[in-house]
Amino acid sequence: MKIKNICCIGAGYVGGPTMAVIAQKCPNVNVTVVDINEKRIKQWNDPDVEKIPIYEPGLSEIVKEARGRNLFFSTDVDKAIDEADMIFISVNTPTKTYGIGKGMAADLKWIELCARQIAEVSKNDKIVIEKSTLPVRTAAALRDILDSTGNGVKYQILSNPEFLAEGTAVEDLRNPDRVLIGGDIETEEGREAMEALVNIYATWVPREKILTTNVWSSELSKLTANAFLAQRVSSINAMSELCEKTGADINEVSKAIGMDSRIGPKFLKASVGFGGSCFQKDILNLVYIARTFNLNEVADYWEQVIIMNDHQKRRFAANMVQTMYNTVAGKKIAILGWAFKKDTNDTRESAAIYVADYLLNEQAEIMVYDPKVTEEQIYSDLDYLGTRSGDANRQAVTVVNSPYEACEDAHAIAVLTEWDEFKELDWQKLYDKMLKPAFLFDGRRLLEPKTKKEIGFEFYAIGN
Ligand SMILES: NC(=O)c1ccc[n+]([C@@H]2O[C@H](COP(=O)([O-])OP(=O)(O)OC[C@H]3O[C@@H](n4cnc5c(N)ncnc54)[C@H](O)[C@@H]3O)[C@@H](O)[C@H]2O)c1
Numbered sequence: 001m002k003i004k005n006i007c008c009i010g011a012g013y014v015g016g017p018t019m020a021v022i023a024q025k026c027p028n029v030n031v032t033v034v035d036i037n038e039k040r041i042k043q044w045n046d047p048d049v050e051k052i053p054i055y056e057p058g059l060s061e062i063v064k065e066a067r068g069r070n071l072f073f074s075t076d077v078d079k080a081i082d083e084a085d086m087i088f089i090s091v092n093t094p095t096k097t098y099g100i101g102k103g104m105a106a107d108l109k110w111i112e113l114c115a116r117q118i119a120e121v122s123k124n125d126k127i128v129i130e131k132s133t134l135p136v137r138t139a140a141a142l143r144d145i146l147d148s149t150g151n152g153v154k155y156q157i158l159s160n161p162e163f164l165a166e167g168t169a170v171e172d173l174r175n176p177d178r179v180l181i182g183g184d185i186e187t188e189e190g191r192e193a194m195e196a197l198v199n200i201y202a203t204w205v206p207r208e209k210i211l212t213t214n215v216w217s218s219e220l221s222k223l224t225a226n227a228f229l230a231q232r233v234s235s236i237n238a239m240s241e242l243c244e245k246t247g248a249d250i251n252e253v254s255k256a257i258g259m260d261s262r263i264g265p266k267f268l269k270a271s272v273g274f275g276g277s278c279f280q281k282d283i284l285n286l287v288y289i290a291r292t293f294n295l296n297e298v299a300d301y302w303e304q305v306i307i308m309n310d311h312q313k314r315r316f317a318a319n320m321v322q323t324m325y326n327t328v329a330g331k332k333i334a335i336l337g338w339a340f341k342k343d344t345n346d347t348r349e350s351a352a353i354y355v356a357d358y359l360l361n362e363q364a365e366i367m368v369y370d371p372k373v374t375e376e377q378i379y380s381d382l383d384y385l386g387t388r389s390g391d392a393n394r395q396a397v398t399v400v401n402s403p404y405e406a407c408e409d410a411h412a413i414a415v416l417t418e419w420d421e422f423k424e425l426d427w428q429k430l431y432d433k434m435l436k437p438a439f440l441f442d443g444r445r446l447l448e449p450k451t452k453k454e455i456g457f458e459f460y461a462i463g464n
Pocket residue numbers: 009010011012013014015034035036037040077090091092093110113114131132133134162163164165166277278
């Protein structure tokens with residue numbers, strides 16, 4: 001089966017970069033990324049390619065090369081569905097904020113809307129691909145909806161979860177550890193559909209890295225991968241607290257255990273807590289699924305990863321208050337870094353939001369500097385928590401364009417994202433601008449302690 005037209009519904013952090021790379025690698029396939037968010041599509045089409053809505057190293061260059069050639073961004077969802085042989089669904093699947101499963105289950109309303117729209121518009125057979133992260137067995141619901149029109153159109157449903165990490169999306173897409181494709185391996189049509197998708201990826205991914213499984217294994221593998229990764233971060237963060245009490249150093253512990261080839265060195269960096277749109281949401285979803293099957297021990301086991309992460313964020317902020325003589329009321333605190341990790345402008349579930357909220361409850365005055373996150377986004381993150389009014393957030397928080405401005409007359413600095421540029425700052429200059437004693441809290445183990453202490457900082461780092 002030769003694929004000529006691909007449609008991707010959802011022009012977000014996954015749909016945008018993933019389709020840009022497919023378009024670049026497969027110049028003979030037309031790729032149209034559609035979204036109901038007009039502003040987002042307008043940004044993707046901005047003549048100034050640096051203004052595309054997602055910051056990822058290397059992405060603007062790819063968009064520049066492929067956009068207008070075989071990569072298109074549009075709000076005309078129906079047209080793109082109609083023309084496509086293959087449709088990726090890459091819409092958001094956040095944690096539900098209402099009704100049954102509130103705060104735990106994945107909200108599948110956008111997925112269902114896509115399925116209904118595909119069913120309504122399609123006039124010829126299609127391969128429909130779950131790119132979004134979904135609860136295991138969602139494909140069965142998609143099939144029900146797609147097959148319910150009775151218009152004779154046949155669908156093959158595949159699961160093709162995305163494993164890219166933000167900040168390294170382009171590199172991860174170009175050189176994935178594996179590509180996972182789940183489908184109906186029992187039927188000829190199912191195998192053909194899987195082969196069509198395998199062929200797209202095989203343009204640039206070695207065949208042995210393309211894994212095919214049944215649909216349920218593929219859906220569940222995505223949740224499992226995120227649960228395992230997040231569990232490593234919570235495990236090392238749990239140990240960081242013990243390090244702080246015992247004189248052990250978490251970086252030394254990480255290195256020592258990571259050299260065991262059975263453990264491996266990655267994802268053992270202690271931090272102020274993991275953030276991002278995926279880990280928490282996917283584990284909560286996993287916990288919810290386990291509970292619906294009455295697997296309470298399984299659910300409790302994974303829930304602990306989240307409990308530990310919430311504790312890490314809270315205890316970092318509490319330690320700041322305690323260290324600064326048990327009060328930060330009226331004190332100016334500079335937060336360096338708002339994104340949930342470096343090299344992205346994404347702030348979803350960023351630890352910085354929760355640390356700031358905690359400090360604001362203690363009546364601190366906050367200055368924020370992040371190289372990629374906008375002022376509008378920072379206020380919207382705080383407003384979303386609903387802890388205080390929008391006016392109160394704007395009164396207590398100031399967003400600035402330079403770290404030096406953030407530190408003017410500050411009592412403390414908290415480094416909450418591991419941006420490389422923070423390592424290169426003129427720390428003497430920052431110190432000189434601050435009130436004394438000048439406190440420096442490193443939530444990322446980014447900074448070299450010795451030189452900071454020599455300057456005169458009261459220096460505290462996670463797990464030290
Ligand atoms: N962000 C990541 O790094 C990452 C990595 C792997 C997997 N995922 C998963 O991929 C999915 C998408 O994540 P994201 O970060 O790209 O989300 P996102 O919020 O950045 O993008 C989703 C987009 O879908 C659009 N949308 C929603 N319903 C629509 C509809 N009916 N028609 C057209 N457009 C619609 C939204 O307007 C939005 O722009 C989620 O399931 C997520 O769990 C995300």
